[in-house]
Amino acid sequence: MIVIKDLTYGYHSRNTLFQELNLTLPPGKVYGLLGKNGAGKSSLIKNMAGLIFPQTGSCTINGLEARHRRPEFLAQIFFIPEECELPPVTIPAFLRIYSVFYRSFDEGAFYEYLRIFNVPENCQLDKLSFGQKKKIHIAFALAANTNVLIMDEPTNGLDIPSKIEFREIITRTRRHDKITIMSTHQVKDLDGLIDSVIIIDQGRVLLSADKEEIGQKLYFGDKQTGDDTSLYGIDTPAGRRIVRRNNGIETSTLDLELLFNAAIYNLPGIRAVFQTQ
Numbered sequence: 583m584i585v586i587k588d589l590t591y592g593y594h595s596r597n598t599l600f601q602e603l604n605l606t607l608p609p610g611k612v613y614g615l616l617g618k619n620g621a622g623k624s625s626l627i628k629n630m631a632g633l634i635f636p637q638t639g640s641c642t643i644n645g646l647e648a649r650h651r652r653p654e655f656l657a658q659i660f661f662i663p664e665e666c667e668l669p670p671v672t673i674p675a676f677l678r679i680y681s682v683f684y685r686s687f688d689e690g691a692f693y694e695y696l697r698i699f700n701v702p703e704n705c706q707l708d709k710l711s712f713g714q715k716k717k718i719h720i721a722f723a724l725a726a727n728t729n730v731l732i733m734d735e736p737t738n739g740l741d742i743p744s745k746i747e748f749r750e751i752i753t754r755t756r757r758h759d760k761i762t763i764m765s766t767h768q769v770k771d772l773d774g775l776i777d778s779v780i781i782i783d784q785g786r787v788l789l790s791a792d793k794e795e796i797g798q799k800l801y802f803g804d805k806q807t808g809d810d811t812s813l814y815g816i817d818t819p820a821g822r823r824i825v826r827r828n829n830g831i832e833t834s835t836l837d838l839e840l841l842f843n844a845a846i847y848n849l850p851g852i853r854a855v856f857q858t859q
């Protein structure tokens with residue numbers, strides 16, 4: 583469980599990014615963290631990973647405070663930053679140096695993920711392309727089998743086949759006791775992958791809800807003639823797509839773009855539906 587309690591944080595004392603932010607993330611789920619540029623996604627996940635520290639409030643993972651960075655905390659969390667650098671070593675050397683920090687590291691799984699991702703095994707890591715480096719990080723992170731996996735823009739730099747493979751590998755490595763958080767703008771890459779959506783803006787959590795709850799409360803679809811109950815709508819080449827309150831029995835496919843825009847541009851409407859402050 584990740585518990586963020588009254589988190590206040592800013593890079594400068596005069597400029598606060600988060601003001602008493604609260605968020606609880608139970609295990610067993612894949613979370614999609616969404617927000618506009620500069621909303622604070624990276625800063626929030628860096629607080630969770632203990633890479634930057636709250637000014638007040640706390641951020642704990644399974645009861646351990648991130649800011650203390652105790653060995654038992656670091657052993658259960660893996661953070662993949664947006665920009666991934668790798669040292670000038672071979673893959674076996676990399677594994678020898680870094681895998682020892684993770685008790686449950688599965689070397690066989692690591693090489694399997696590399697094969698799925700089509701990354702050459704005989705290489706000097708610093709000579710790889712941006713996307714290949716990202717794949718090495720993802721393969722290593724998943725093989726590390728940590729309880730918490732946090733990824734900042736994980737699909738950035740991945741080619742189209744690799745994005746599909748990425749989704750398959752994430753699905754395959756799901757566990758009831760694992761928390762996976764993906765911060766991204768590439769909402770299409772999250773399709774079918776996430777269980778829960780967190781939307782942040784201007785230092786606030788606009789929405790934190792599971793897919794099931796969203797499906798029960800909201801309907802995503804084409805605008806019908808005469809229907810003006812939409813919370814938000816967007817014109818597409820195929821017609822106007824809208825999100826509106828669900829009457830409780832309709833089923834529709836979650837449209838993350840519509841949901842995101844509705845939360846940004848019609849927050850009172852979304853809050854009324856989810857009965858949040």
Ligand SMILES: Nc1ncnc2c1ncn2[C@@H]1O[C@H](COP(=O)(O)OP(=O)(O)OP(=O)(O)O)[C@@H](O)[C@H]1O
Binds near residue numbers: 599618
């Ligand atoms: N090291 C830093 N020093 C000062 N300000 C920073 C630093 N890193 C981020 N910020 C500021 O904090 C705010 C949030 O940045 P952050 O990178 O967390 O946003 P983000 O949601 O991840 O953005 P993006 O989607 O563009 O990656 C921005 O206004 C940014 O300018």
